[in-house]
Amino acid sequence: MEHRKLAFIGAGNMSRSLISGLIQSGYPADSIIAANPSRPKLDALAADFGIRTTQSNAEAANWAQALVLAVKPQMMAAMLGELLASGLRFEGKLLISIAAGISVARLQHLAGGHDNIVRTMPNTPSLLGLGMTGLYARPQISQADRDYCQQMMAAVGKTLWVAEEDGINQVIAAAGSAPAYFFLFMEAMAEEAQKRGFSAEEARLLVQQTALGAAQMVAANPGLTLAQLRAQVTSKGGTTAEAIRSFQHNQLERLVGDAMAAAVARARELETQL
Numbered sequence: 001m002e003h004r005k006l007a008f009i010g011a012g013n014m015s016r017s018l019i020s021g022l023i024q025s026g027y028p029a030d031s032i033i034a035a036n037p038s039r040p041k042l043d044a045l046a047a048d049f050g051i052r053t054t055q056s057n058a059e060a061a062n063w064a065q066a067l068v069l070a071v072k073p074q075m076m077a078a079m080l081g082e083l084l085a086s087g088l089r090f091e092g093k094l095l096i097s098i099a100a101g102i103s104v105a106r107l108q109h110l111a112g113g114h115d116n117i118v119r120t121m122p123n124t125p126s127l128l129g130l131g132m133t134g135l136y137a138r139p140q141i142s143q144a145d146r147d148y149c150q151q152m153m154a155a156v157g158k159t160l161w162v163a164e165e166d167g168i169n170q171v172i173a174a175a176g177s178a179p180a181y182f183f184l185f186m187e188a189m190a191e192e193a194q195k196r197g198f199s200a201e202e203a204r205l206l207v208q209q210t211a212l213g214a215a216q217m218v219a220a221n222p223g224l225t226l227a228q229l230r231a232q233v234t235s236k237g238g239t240t241a242e243a244i245r246s247f248q249h250n251q252l253e254r255l256v257g258d259a260m261a262a263a264v265a266r267a268r269e270l271e272t273q274l
Ligand SMILES: NC(=O)C1=CN([C@@H]2O[C@H](COP(=O)(O)OP(=O)(O)OC[C@H]3O[C@@H](n4cnc5c(N)ncnc54)[C@H](O)[C@@H]3O)[C@@H](O)[C@H]2O)C=CC1
Pocket: 009, 010, 011, 012, 013, 014, 015, 035, 036, 037, 038, 041, 057, 070, 071, 072, 073, 075, 078, 079, 098, 099, 100, 121, 122, 123, 124, 176, 177
């Protein structure tokens, strides 16, 4: 991919995931800088990946051709406001937001009218190269800038472009927030396995290996529907059928639907507040 000078503004969990993936895919370390107010995360990034670091957002932003805006949504206005106040000119720079709940229009406003902005929604498995990222750009964004974002996110996993900006909120519900749903499900299973006599380590092994195997089965069998894969496990009159019956009796599908709707609602609410 094109190796633009790339700055991560905010050096938290998601920046670490993305930087790790980019370095593993061959992005030159000296073309990446991370900025954060405090040193410890910067020091860890420098030690682990050999990238440049700074405690000055303005220094990183001035140097870079592309900026990943990777602070918490609640910090975005202050962070961009300070960059503008420092005299930074965004002209010629591509802004790539990974923040939930901040629209392109709002980012443009916060960036003093600069409109070369791509909105993305990655997730934490990017750290392992197994991320799932949604991307959205307004029609006027150049193909070169789209390709750059596409390649950046493809370096850390799979990508999906959405045609409408609200699609990013739908990606949040189905992928950005969703690793936590699976963790919650696994937590519940592991707790129950412990109650049934397994040690904590044994319970984790049982759940982790089964989740990994199930996800790999899905990925390895694109020709089978999820329902067909489930049917392969579900012997007539057997044990799985009873477990599935219990889930369905307790309306698992409704629970999942409500949870995803709640994530979308919160993303839309943030868009009106931040
Ligand atoms: N954690 C996740 O699963 C995902 C998070 N996101 C988005 O990524 C963004 C970052 O999230 P995380 O990495 O999880 O948060 P985090 O809290 O781990 O990282 C944010 C970092 O920004 C730093 N920071 C705070 N104020 C700053 C400022 N003024 N200038 C520069 N850095 C500043 C903090 O010290 C911290 O290191 C958020 O906008 C979130 O919506 C998107 C997809 C998934």
